Amino acid sequence: MxxxxxxxxxxxxxxxxxxxxxxxxxxxxxxxxxxxxxxxxxxxxxxxxxxxxxxxxxxxxxxxxxxxxxxxxxxxxxxxxxxxxxxxxxxxxxxxxxxxxxxxxxxxxxxxxxxxxxxxxxxxxxxxRMEQELEAARREAEYLAGTDALTRLNNRRAFFKLGEQVLKEAQRFGRPTSIIMFDLDHFKQINDTWGHSAGDAVLQRVATLAEATIRNADILARIGGEEFAILLPQTDMPQARILAERIRQTLDSDTLLINGTDIHVQASFGISSCEHCDDLTLAGLLNIADEQLYLSKQHGRNRISVHQISKP
CATH class of the missing domain: 3.30.450.20 (PAS domain)
Structure with a gap:
């Protein structure tokens, strides 16, 4: 067959x-x-x-x-x-x-x-399309999780996440690192006198001015209330002080008009800087800058206090 x-x-x-x-x-x-x-x-x-x-x-x-x-x-x-x-x-x-x-x-x-x-x-x-929308939503959620809702700056969480990487690089290559902290002087009076909406406008204005002053590599964040921090990679104390003074003068000379009223704001600054940060944590560096900020408040406000961390 x-x-x-x-x-x-x-x-x-x-x-x-x-x-x-x-x-x-x-x-x-x-x-x-x-x-x-x-x-x-x-x-x-x-x-x-x-x-x-x-x-x-x-x-x-x-x-x-x-x-x-x-x-x-x-x-x-x-x-x-x-x-x-x-x-x-x-x-x-x-x-x-x-x-x-x-x-x-x-x-x-x-x-x-x-x-x-x-x-x-x-x-x-x-x-x-669904995958792209989900990815966009994930990126937006990640961005929002690290962003201060009012000023659109990095928040405290993002500051530490980004800053720890910077500090690791500094420790690895022996580069200087500095932190500037600044806090608005008598900010409570602004809220009490003109209301919280005016206070919010002031914080947004301060964020805009500070962001326009720093370098692209610097990490600026609102870390709480009227308190801001800037992490400065590859920056020694003299360079950090120059930048802090530039921001201080910018704020001191600025006037914000709100509801027909001129609002003037000043800030106190604290700087910590290390040339060799081998045994230092980001939290430790930030705490030292915070201590210097407190000294500026004690000694009259609208000024800068600094501390250079020496190698043991």
Missing amino acids: NNTPDASQEATQGAAVVTVLNSLDALIYVADMSTYELLFINDYARQKWGEPGNKRCWEYLQKDQQGPCTFCTNHKLLDEQQQPTGVYVWEFQNTQNKHWYQCRDEAIRWIDGRLVRIEIATDISDRK
């Missing part, structure tokens, strides 16, 4: 396969791996991209390509002996319609023996 299918059986089987491929809600195409000639596209592709005519795969499916796509997976589908390596799964945003697709590519032998790439591409735009 002869079990070899005749031509009519092969045609019937081929038609059945095409029917199945045309019923799938995904792009399916077959392209010659050498010439990029399209040998088959299913009905889904025709509905989305139209009739291919004599276009090659990169001309038909993509936009503004001057030759085979740089992201073509052909080289991933064959081994060194030019034999198929199996299915390769990847995700890609189509250059023509901007939809995202999960692609399953494989090199196979076509009915005439030549190597072809068959790709099944499923539209995952909705999933990708």
Whole structure:
């Protein structure tokens, strides 16, 4: 008995396969791996991209390509002996319609023996959009967790998270590090006299002025109430004092108009600085700056007190 299918059986089987491929809600195409000639596209592709005519795969499916796509997976589908390596799964945003697709590519032998790439591409735009929205929400939550809601500066949590990395680098390479702390003088009087909304406006103004004065590498934070801190990487005491004085003068010369009233604010400053911070923690460095700030308050306010930490 002869079990070899005749031509009519092969045609019937081929038609059945095409029917199945045309019923799938995904792009399916077959392209010659050498010439990029399209040998088959299913009905889904025709509905989305139209009739291919004599276009090659990169001309038909993509936009503004001057030759085979740089992201073509052909080289991933064959081994060194030019034999198929199996299915390769990847995700890609189509250059023509901007939809995202999960692609399953494989090199196979076509009915005439030549190597072809068959790709099944499923539209995952909705999933990708959800992933991007979740990632954006995660980043926003992370940002808000480290941001002071009123001034939009770093909060105490972010100051320590970022600052500990800076201090580790300073300890590793023996670089100087300084902290400036400053606290607004008689801030309670502003709240009591003009109200908390005026106090909030003052804090926002102070944050804006301080942020405009520091360097990009400096870490400025509102660490509580009317208290601010600045971590200064690779900064010694003289440099830190110059910056603190610049901020002090900027605040002292500024006037904020609120409801027709000029509000003038001053601040007291404390600075701690270490040239060799090997055994020092960020909390320890901050506490020393806080002690110096307290001294400035004791000695008349609107001034700067400093402490240089010497190597043991």
